[in-house]
Amino acid sequence: MTLTLLHTADLHGSMTDEIRDRLLVLRERADFYFDCGDAVKAGNVGVPTSPDPVWTYFRDLRCTAGVPGNREFHVSSSVFRKKLQGCSHPLLAANLHWNGRARRPLLPNSEGDFYWPKGNALPAAKVLGEIGLFGVMVPMVRERMAARFVSAFLNTDPVEAARDCVEWLRPRCRLVIGLSHIGLREDVRLLEQVKGIDILLGGHSHDLLDEPLRVGEGWLMHVGSHAFQAGLHEYRNGTLTTHLEILRSRR
Template sequence: MQTVTAAADTADVPRSALAPALHILHTNDFHNSLGEAGGKRLREAIASLEGAPYLFLDAGDAIKAGNVGVNPFGEPILDCMSDLGYDAMTLGNREFHILRPALETKISHARFPILCANLRGRDPEAAQKLPVVPHITLDRGGLKVTIFGLTVPMVTEKMKMAAAVSAFLFDDPIEVARRLVAELRWGADVLIALTHIGIREDERLARSVSGIDLIIGGHSHVSLASPQWVEREGGSSRATPIVQAGWHARSYGHVTLHRPPGDRTGEGAWQVHGELHPLQERVQERGKPH
């Protein structure tokens, strides 16, 4: 399948002529590395929007603890993100734990929703008490914006030993997205996949599932200077944009969605522009996901 170049995100209509607009600030894979300077720059970015409708999202692995580590006092980075006004984040592999009390402790300091649509409880009782939600819908500037989360599968039914002790199981994120998008698409003006599955799986998601307006990714520590456009299978005339903002708080992304005046065609009408901005003076090359 063809990957469309970043040049595709320049519309024929001048950006200033497009309306309405939704701003999306996005981050991923902090690994507890934000710091005071990075937090200040994010506050400045929010202030620069001057009352325009915006979302503030994170694509997972914000915390310091590893996959099996747990800070019994919770993760202070989530307090910082709450104070900054994040609207939601997706569950990263660092936030996950196979034991319910440990998972709840890891994400306890988040005063915003943690999203993961492909996580389920191993037994019916656990399924009723998931500490995450599959999706949320927010109103921004009169637009209904639905965001759903996907996480790299950490424990599946095929992993017999791990599945026997884990309180949770993961389903295939692409299959879950296919079912979920069919359910959510027609009730949303904007449909966003907030993922922690890595760029290759994001590309597969874009090719396989029609109806997603934007994929905001994490896990693979890729810095995309502008949206990567991926054509859908079956020769669709529309491509799906993917964005990701590196790792260790090197940068944040700023995406703007526009619809041409008078356009009421629904899905596929959005024009998407995006760029990265530094959060630190020195920006290192990408690291391996962990």
């Protein structure tokens, strides 16, 4: 199987018309486009007054799927929905659950979405033909944290959530791709502990890798932050290679 993947992460409100136009050129060369979280400008506890423009940019770029980061998250379900207002592509978060009674998903369902019966707030995984996707985000509110008393959501362990997803996806798909917003070090731990992941695309720690890392049975790639560059990755015959494409100057 040969695939070309476009990958961004941690944009933090840096997307502009010019960067969108550069990404559009790259998007024409890619089979899929994945974003790995913290795309919006608002902070963790910020309450936006209008939809973040990044969602319109992602729509223009035909973003295939993404994973929410800590910047998209909020303990209030109404504010979390406000932060996601305008998002038209699937967001996957296998370790994001409703705290108590399950409610309406944060985003409308799309074809191929998979939810665990225990009450995901967003899809845990997604099947796109022969490709299986899952997403895991940085745990913001855990079961033993005091914040659980005021949060509409609870996060479970990303490694355990990923393992459950892979066990479900592997028999159904030729290739399993993970979208992660837990940071480089935790991504390495995840790949060391969970077998069956072919590619893990990451974000959160703002790390920029010159080339993909081989960890266990899978490939791991991080592409930095703030829209300075994007990754155009090629997966061919079990090997992942990348071209880091400059989107804007650091000056």
